[in-house]
Amino acid sequence: MILPYYIIIPLLTAFIISLIAGKKDIYAIWLSFIATTALLILSIYSLLTSKHETITYTMSGWKIPFGIVLVQDALTSFTLVTVNIIAFTAILFSINYIRYLSSDWKYYALFMLLLTGMNGVVVTGDLFNLYVLMEIALFAAFALVAYGSRAEEFEAAFKYAVMGSISSFMILLGIAVTYSATSYLTMAKVAEVLPLVDKKVVFWVGALFIAGFSLKAASIPFHSWLPDAHSSAPAPISAMLSGVLIKALGIYVLLRIFYNVLDAPEIFLKAFLVLGTISILIGVFLAIGQWDFKRLLAYHSISQIGYILLGIGIGTPLGILGAVFHLLNHAIFKGLLFLNSGAVEIALGTRDLRKMGNLSKILPVTSQTSLIASLSISGIPPFNGFFSKLIIIIAAIEANLPWYAFFGIIGSLLTLASFMKVQRYGFKAENVIEVASNKIDWRMNLAMILLAALCILTSMMVIPGIREVTLDPVVSVVANKTEYIKLVLGGLNEN
Amino acid sequence: MHKHEGMTLIVKTVTRISVWMILLYGTYIVFHGHLSPGGGFAGGVIIALALLNVLLAYGRNFVTEWLSIKFLHGLESLAASFFVIIGILGMVYVGYFLGNYLSKGELFNLLSAGTILPLNIVIGIKVGTSLFIVIWFLSELKIDKGE
Known part of the structure; x- marks a missing residue:
């Protein structure tokens, strides 16, 4: 019965904010803070209680x-x-950060709509409903990317809007083809009927979906919108976009559709392998030359998404384990890094790594947490990034794909190199910089410390006892492929 | 008042007469959504177009005095909130979000089909006001000067 609340809470909050907020932002802050806290508690509660069950909820x-x-x-x-x-x-961090841009309620209302879309895409079991909620998330994202109202932000938002619309068109076409072939939009029913129709439909639909959702996930040939959009957005929004939007709208849907609905056809898994490896290598090569901190992080998002796609493409339970684990880990450390970049931008007024200096004295929390996040993303034990990359690489070797494992290791080494550059120039350089550090308040610091703590805590999920309750059920859902049909259609009576 | 703004006298006069009929037609489409083709979205668009006619014929300044944009904005948010609240009431009464808890009435009566009519009305208000507000904000821009 909790299921519809993931959509209702943020949606109602967004409308109430626009209704009562007035000129000041204080109500908007409180409402959105309460809503995100409630959603966090609900989601953790349902993760701990549901485990292997499949719960369904029929609207009206x-x-x-x-x-x-x-x-x-x-x-x-x-x-x-x-x-x-x-x-x-991100909301915790925004409270102070957004006041440097403007102090009104629109940011919070849009943020809540973004959250509505993402939560909705994740909970829905209906293809067209997924499309609608995806559009809600995307339109909020376009507006939020342009929130700073500078010329390059509008350009980035426009580029994002054009690319997003092209991919949405392909997805809609894919849904239309699916509907005409199977006469159903409910994913479980589509999965049930699809083996009975012409085999070509699966290829046609799969090709449309892989193009559409890879564009949302920004894997390499479809990535051109990401560096602009993610580096121009306000920092907490960059953390949302890079941390979770490309995963909720991209990776999650790819997992759901290609494994649970289309039954993981071999040819598409190969496509994921190739897309993933290209993304890892080209993403990291593009990242290493950047001097703009946020742009560098944005290119690394492409590279890290490559690891997840590689894990999906390997297709063994171990590969899927690595992919879903890396999905969580990347959200945490990349969210943290973007929040760090926002804190530095507020304090120093620059994102250029060459203009930053020794920040460990003036921004102790920012520089220490950025060190933790950098070590996580580069894959240094005992931080979480190490374990998920290790699992993916071991899975590649076990699946007899040594070259892909090799490319994964190369990508990881180059990531390490590029984050050594970030630390060397950005946070630990010799030139001492004098700025007033009181621009970063305790809420921004708390947000960064929370994520830094999670960077270490989530690495505990590889310990067998904890893995069995957190990651293993997820892997079994994906690896059992079209078992999903039975679980969804059979679970109806329990409701 | 603003005699020289907007279009010619002929257009203004025609608009003055026709705008109420367009509004009435829009309202009709909203209220008969469950009986005949149409519904909240279609009717809302017609309502927004009626207001747009006034904006085109009389100009921006007149509309500022005639309508309160702040009020329209409040109405828009209120209608959207009401949609969700009607849905939540469904959970309270019958256990499903957007479930029907009103009497279904007699077929082809105006007051029938349960919650569809109130939902159509709030969608009509939401669509009508928000489409008009979007056009209103666009009309602030001076495209030929690039501002």
């Missing part, structure tokens, strides 16, 4: 396949926790 009581169905299984709960952790810390 219409039975499958006539109405919209919401589905919650382990993959859903896991992604919801990821989304809501980052949303909570």
Whole structure:
């Protein structure tokens, strides 16, 4: 019964904010803070209680396949926790940060709509409903990217809007083809009927979806919007976009559609392998030359998404384990790094690594947490990034794909090199910089410390006892492929 | 008042007469959404177009005095909130979000089909006001000067 609240809470909050906020932002802050806290508690609660169950909820009581169905299984709960952790810390960070840009309620209302879209995409079990909620998230994201109202921000938002619309068109076409071939929009019913129709439909639909959702996930040939959009947005929004939007709208849906609906056809897994490896290598090569801190982070998002796609493409349970684990880890450390970049930008007024200096005295929390995040993303034990990359690389070797493992290691080494550059120039350089550090308040510091603590805590998820309750149910949902049909259609009576 | 703003006298006169009929037609489409083709979105668009006619014929300054944009904005948020609240009431009464808890009435009566009519009305208000507000904000820009 909790399922619809993931959509209702942020949606209602967005409308109430625009209704009562007035000129000041204090109500908007409180309302959105309460909403994100409630969502975080709900999602953690449902992760801890549901485990292997699949819960379904039919909107307004219409039975499958006539109405919209919401589905919650382990993959859903896991992604919801990821989304809501980052949303909570981003709101905490925004309270002070956004006041340097403007102090009105619009930011918070748009943020809540973004969260509505992402939570909705994750909980829905209906293809067209997924499309609608995805558009809600995207339109809020376009507006938020342009929130600073400078020329390059408008340019980035426009580019994002054009690319996003092209991919949405392909997704909509894919949904239309699916509907005409199967006469259903409920994913479980589509998955049930699809083996009976012509095999070519699967390829046609899969090709459209892989192009559309890879564009949302920004893997390499489809990445051109990401560096602009993610580096121009306000820092907490960059953390949301890079941390969770590309995963909720990209990776999660790819997992759901290609594994649970299309039954993981071999040819598409190969495509994921190739897309992932290209993304790892080209993303990191583009990142290493950047001097703009946020742009460097944005290119690293492409590279890290490559690891997740590689894990999905390997297709063995171990590869999927690595992919979903890296999905959570990347959300945490990349969210933290973007919050760091926001703190530095507020304190120093620059994002250029060459103009930054020794920040460990004036911004102790920012520079220490950025060190933790840098070590995580470069894959240094005992931080979380090490374990997920290790699992993906071991899975590649076990699946007899040594070259892909080799490219994964190369990518990881280059990531290390580029974050050594960040630390050397940005945070630990010799030139001492004198600025007033009181611009960073305790809430921004708390958000960064929370995520830094999670960088270490989530690495505990590889310990067998904890893995069995957190990651293993997720892997079994994905690896069991079209078992999903039975779980969803059979779970109806329990509701 | 603003005699020289907007379009010619002929257009203004025609608009003055027709705008109420367009509004009435929009309202009709909203209220008969559950009986005949149409509904909240279609009716809302017609309502927004009626207001747009006034904006085109009489100019921006007149509309500022005639309508309160702040009020329209409040109405828009209120209508959207009401949609969600009607949905939540469904959870309270019948256990499903957006579930029907009103009497279904007799077929082809105006007051029938349960919650569809109130939902159509709030969607009509939401769409009508928000489309008009979007056009209103766009009309602030002077495109030929690039501002």
